[in-house]
Amino acid sequence: MERRDLHAHGRETPAGDRPEPEGALxxxxxxxxxxxxxxxxxxxxxxxxxxxxxLRTVAERLGTSMMPAREAVSRLVADxxxxxxxxxxxxxxxxxxxKFRELTRVRIAVEGFAAAxxxxxxxxxxxxxxxxxxxxxxxxxxxxxxxxxxxxxANRDLHFAVYEAAGLPSLVAIIEGLWLRIxxxxxxxxxxxxxxxxxxxxxxxHADLVAALGAGDAEGARAALAAxxxxxxxxxxxxxxLAP
Amino acid sequence: MERRDLHAHGRETPAGDRPEPEGALxxxxxxxxxxxxxxxxxxxxxxxxxxxxxLRTVAERLGTSMMPAREAVSRLVADxxxxxxxxxxxxxxxxxxxKFRELTRVRIAVEGFAAAxxxxxxxxxxxxxxxxxxxxxxxxxxxxxxxxxxxxxANRDLHFAVYEAAGLPSLVAIIEGLWLRIxxxxxxxxxxxxxxxxxxxxxxxHADLVAALGAGDAEGARAALAAxxxxxxxxxxxxxxLAP
DNA sequence: CCAGCCTAAGTGTGATCACAGATCACGGCA
DNA sequence: TGCCGTGATCTGTGATCACACTTAGGCTGG
Numbered sequence: 001m002e003r004r005d006l007h008a009h010g011r012e013t014p015a016g017d018r019p020e021p022e023g024a025l026x027x028x029x030x031x032x033x034x035x036x037x038x039x040x041x042x043x044x045x046x047x048x049x050x051x052x053x054x055l056r057t058v059a060e061r062l063g064t065s066m067m068p069a070r071e072a073v074s075r076l077v078a079d080x081x082x083x084x085x086x087x088x089x090x091x092x093x094x095x096x097x098x099k100f101r102e103l104t105r106v107r108i109a110v111e112g113f114a115a116a117x118x119x120x121x122x123x124x125x126x127x128x129x130x131x132x133x134x135x136x137x138x139x140x141x142x143x144x145x146x147x148x149x150x151x152x153x154a155n156r157d158l159h160f161a162v163y164e165a166a167g168l169p170s171l172v173a174i175i176e177g178l179w180l181r182i183x184x185x186x187x188x189x190x191x192x193x194x195x196x197x198x199x200x201x202x203x204x205x206h207a208d209l210v211a212a213l214g215a216g217d218a219e220g221a222r223a224a225l226a227a228x229x230x231x232x233x234x235x236x237x238x239x240x241x242l243a244p
Numbered sequence: 245m246e247r248r249d250l251h252a253h254g255r256e257t258p259a260g261d262r263p264e265p266e267g268a269l270x271x272x273x274x275x276x277x278x279x280x281x282x283x284x285x286x287x288x289x290x291x292x293x294x295x296x297x298x299l300r301t302v303a304e305r306l307g308t309s310m311m312p313a314r315e316a317v318s319r320l321v322a323d324x325x326x327x328x329x330x331x332x333x334x335x336x337x338x339x340x341x342x343k344f345r346e347l348t349r350v351r352i353a354v355e356g357f358a359a360a361x362x363x364x365x366x367x368x369x370x371x372x373x374x375x376x377x378x379x380x381x382x383x384x385x386x387x388x389x390x391x392x393x394x395x396x397x398a399n400r401d402l403h404f405a406v407y408e409a410a411g412l413p414s415l416v417a418i419i420e421g422l423w424l425r426i427x428x429x430x431x432x433x434x435x436x437x438x439x440x441x442x443x444x445x446x447x448x449x450h451a452d453l454v455a456a457l458g459a460g461d462a463e464g465a466r467a468a469l470a471a472x473x474x475x476x477x478x479x480x481x482x483x484x485x486l487a488p
Numbered sequence: 489c490c491a492g493c494c495t496a497a498g499t500g501t502g503a504t505c506a507c508a509g510a511t512c513a514c515g516g517c518a
Numbered sequence: 519t520g521c522c523g524t525g526a527t528c529t530g531t532g533a534t535c536a537c538a539c540t541t542a543g544g545c546t547g548g
Contacts, residue, residue: 067532071318078319088500106415109357171350174418311502331510332530
């Protein structure tokens with residue numbers, strides 16, 4: 001985890017130093033900012049499974065006091081994106097093979113449902129955005145020197161653009177919780193063997209998905225997404241990084 | 245919200261007064277206890293939609309300081325079981341009709357999947373427990389003076405016994421989050437017109453569900469559960485307590 | 489030289505204090 | 519009589535301190 005301040009200026013931010021109301025529409029507290037920062041790190045693979053965290057370290061790294069860090073970690077623990085051991089140590093959970101398979105089954109059911117609903121409810125504007133993310137992903141993995149960061153981000157954006165097209169915000173929130181849990185292992189393994197990206201399995205599934213969405217084929221969209229998740233999961237299992 | 249202490253003795257629990265390790269296997273902090281207390285209140289309908297909370301009030305009511313109340317409320321806000329308005333006021337969310345319908349659709353998909361999986365994975369012991377909850381529920385709603393509290397609890401126990409029989413803990417956690425959101429409106433309306441319970445629709449759906457589970461009929465179980473949820477939701481909508 | 493204790497550093501949890509902002513009722517001015 | 523301003527009070531948020539507990543490392547005694 002690299003040093004990154006929440007505020008633009010240095011670390012000295014004693015209190016009441018709120019430089020800009022930040023548009024002030026949404027609730028934006030320090031705790032929420034720390035939460036988002038940790039959240040991005042988890043989904044992007046910046047925190048490896050088993051890595052240990054400390055409230056004071058997190059607070060110092062992000063230039064705040066311990067309180068916002070407590071709130072953020074507390075929420076992430078509630079999401080099961082972090083876990084606090086009986087030793088009072090906070091770490092990112094080490095997923096067992098059994099748990100990974102369970103999460104995969106749940107993902108196929110939930111995200112598959114979202115894809116099916118998206119095929120029924122998708123609007124032209126949504127579809128255009130989805131195609132755009134797909135294009136970015138395809139371009140990136142076909143490049144001579146693929147930028148993994150960009151590829152993974154495009155993949156994520158593509159998936160969530162589909163889910164959001166279903167018009168069920170609470171479902172998207174549920175899926176975000178699932179990604180928060182599998183993010184660390186997924187990113188870690190992808191990073192360790194980027195070769196898989198070039199194999200093109202994901203591209204094919206994405207193409208099927210986009211086609212089904214365009215045709216309003218709910219079951220086709222569900223099947224394509226399920227195949228994408230299953231293929232990805234199967235690859236992860238072969239790398240053998242999962243705990244027994 | 246009635247006065248209820250977390251500890252057996254009076255309100256004076258200054259600090260470090262940890263009378264009993266409480267088995268000491270699982271992590272049991274004051275924050276978690278407050279969280280569970282509020283959670284039960286929400287699911288059981290002890291907190292009405294729109295009702296406002298205050299950290300200091302919650303803390304005093306439960307005999308702790310403000311810190312555990314902060315953590316609990318913070319987690320519940322993350323679960324969308326509570327919301328904090330831009331005015332810095334915490335309250336139980338007022339569900340709109342649109343949001344209610346959305347949640348119902350998601351529930352039918354997710355809980356329906358759980359029921360289908362349960363039909364495939366149910367073990368004799370699970371089935372016995374499910375039948376027992378069903379019997380309690382049936383007995384209670386047929387009684388001359390139905391005990392709503394007991395009936396609702398039996399209904400909840402029945403549903404979750406089914407979900408747990410699916411053997412997918414993360415799915416159960418997701419469903420708990422959903423119940424946390426619809427709990428307040430569901431309980432409020434049931435309480436206001438207990439007549440519906442006697443109509444027997446729920447009993448019939450439960451009977452279908454149990455029969456399908458016993459027969460290993462996944463699609464039958466899914467259909468029975470979907471019908472149960474849909475019927476309940478339709479009734480709630482007729483009461484017209486939902487916000488526009 | 490090795491094993492055992494034992495101290496010191498570090499952990500999360502809880503309490504308390506400080507503060508900016510919102511709310512609301514009361515009182516004074518037009 | 520009606521309305522606006524104004525201060526007391528209450529809100530969540532953040533900082534800081536205190537404490538019980540774990541853990542790892544260095545010392546001592548064999």
